[in-house]
Amino acid sequence: MLNKLTLFSLFLCSNLAVFNLATANPKSTLKLTVIVDGIRSQKGQICLRIYGDERGFPLSDISEVKSDCVKIQGSSAKKEFDGLKPGTYAVAVIDDQNGDYKLNRDFLGIPQEGFGISKNPTVSMLKGIPKFQEASFSLKNSITIKINMKYSLDPSN
Template identity: 40%
Template sequence: MVKGLRVSMLLLAVLGNLVWSFSAKANFNGQLTIEIHGLKNKEGQVCASIFASSEGFPSDRDRVLQKQCSKITDTPLIISFQNLKAGIYAVAVFHDQNNDYTLNSNIFGTPKEGFGFSSNPEIRTRAPKFSEAAFLVAGPDTNIQIELKYF
């Protein structure tokens, strides 16, 4: 009976340390750095939006967690976001060549400007689902690369 109690106490101590360790890490404010490749030119700006859930991904401006547009000064272009909690996110990016803050498309709905998503999912006839573009922020610094596509 005493031996079983010792094993139980040891397991509780180990589990307690694991839970404490995870919760301490989950309370950080991390930085996400996005390296954007494949820009066709340096005209305009690149806009990146971070989503914390599938609701509204990839284009509902009201569901964006953070958004940032940056003038293209160098390639690849680097955009950074601060104060992200540990969790699963997805990023949508577009090359706003005419600086109107909109991904312009033709009459068939095909984008006329470059675009890309975190995890670089294959794009054919539709935008990716959140799960196809999702990535994990689990430390103070997360770096991802996005390859822009043009049609």
């Protein structure tokens, strides 16, 4: 009887120790807050996609780490993403006016909806789509980034 009680006590203590180790460092994951400014219309939604590397950035979900859409309220939107690991990320945003969860483009590839990219790189017909390296940032602590919406390939907007 004593052996069963001793084994049970050891089992209980070891489980409590494992539980304490798992919850001892609540900052092992980070929060990324994204603020999107310059939204022109109240119609539709703002869709955000976080990328963990260059594969598919910014038009495909191949290296997507997290994504979500938020309803538009005013000329800015805010979204918090929890549970990210330290690393290098980039964010792509679209003003999804028709609810299809993608950036609609014309036959030449010119965006027909608003878009934005982390670090707000210059976008033009000559330069093309920004690369992951131009938009990526290091996430070592929980941070807030701001992305300015663009509604054409004119870098002045």
